[in-house]
Amino acid sequence: MQLVIGNKNYSSWSMRPWVLMRHFGLAFEEIKLRLEFGSDTQFQRELARYTPAGRVPVLLLDGHAVWDTLAIVEALADALPALPIWPRDARDRARARSLCAEMHAGFSALRNHCPMNIEARLPEAGARVLATEAAVRVDLARIDAMWSGQLGASGGPFLFGEFGAADAFYAPVVARCRSYALPLSPLARAYADRVWATPGVAAWVADALAERDFVAEDEPYRSAPI
Numbered sequence: 001m002q003l004v005i006g007n008k009n010y011s012s013w014s015m016r017p018w019v020l021m022r023h024f025g026l027a028f029e030e031i032k033l034r035l036e037f038g039s040d041t042q043f044q045r046e047l048a049r050y051t052p053a054g055r056v057p058v059l060l061l062d063g064h065a066v067w068d069t070l071a072i073v074e075a076l077a078d079a080l081p082a083l084p085i086w087p088r089d090a091r092d093r094a095r096a097r098s099l100c101a102e103m104h105a106g107f108s109a110l111r112n113h114c115p116m117n118i119e120a121r122l123p124e125a126g127a128r129v130l131a132t133e134a135a136v137r138v139d140l141a142r143i144d145a146m147w148s149g150q151l152g153a154s155g156g157p158f159l160f161g162e163f164g165a166a167d168a169f170y171a172p173v174v175a176r177c178r179s180y181a182l183p184l185s186p187l188a189r190a191y192a193d194r195v196w197a198t199p200g201v202a203a204w205v206a207d208a209l210a211e212r213d214f215v216a217e218d219e220p221y222r223s224a225p226i
C-alpha cells in the first residue's frame, strides 16, 4: 500500500488515514507532496499521476487509487476486515460512521478559522476567533458534546472503546484545540490528551514538527516563515 499525503504540519485530511494505518501497524509507503494552492502547480502535476480529484490523501491499493478520506477508510476496512477500524457492533458502527460523516461534511467554521498548524501556538488567534465567530463556538460546543456523550456511552478510553476510524477523524480537531488553545470540558480535554498520546498521532506530530516548512496559504495568522 502507498498513501499520498500533503505536509504533515498542515494537511488535516492526510493525517486521518495515516494515523489510522499507523495505529494498526500497517506497512505502507508514504508519498509526501508539498502542498501548493492554485492551478498548474507542481503539487497538482505530481498528484495528477495518482488521482484526477486534485486533493490529498490518496490510497494506492496494489496501484489502484482510492481518494477522499471516507472512501479510503472504507476501502481499508474492506481490505482488512479483521481490524477493528469500525466498531464490531452494528449500531456503534453506524454511529461511528455518522461521526465521521459529520466531520467530513461539517465544522466548516472551525476548519476555516482555525486551520491545522501543528507546530504553531496561536492562543491569541484562538481567543479572537472565539470572541468574534459564533459559528466556531457552535462547532466547538457540538464537538465537545459529541465526544463527551460518546465517551459516556462507550466508557472510553476512545470514542467507541478502542481507537478506531472515528478517533482518527477527530485527531486534527485535537491538534487545532492545542494550537489555538480552544477550551474543552474536562472530559473532552482528557480524551483529546489521550488521542494526542497515541503512538500513531505522536508519530505524525513528531514528523510535522520536523518539517519546518511554511505554506503561506495555510498560515492566515502569520506572515513570516518559522
Ligand SMILES: N[C@@H](CCC(=O)N[C@@H](CS)C(=O)NCC(=O)O)C(=O)O
Pocket: 006, 010, 011, 012, 013, 014, 036, 037, 038, 054, 055, 056, 057, 067, 068, 069, 070, 104
Ligand atoms: N474531502 C477530501 C478533502 C481533501 C482535501 O481538501 N485535501 C487538501 C489538503 S488537507 C488538499 O489536497 N488541498 C489541495 C487543494 O485544495 O488544491 C477528503 O476527505 O480527503
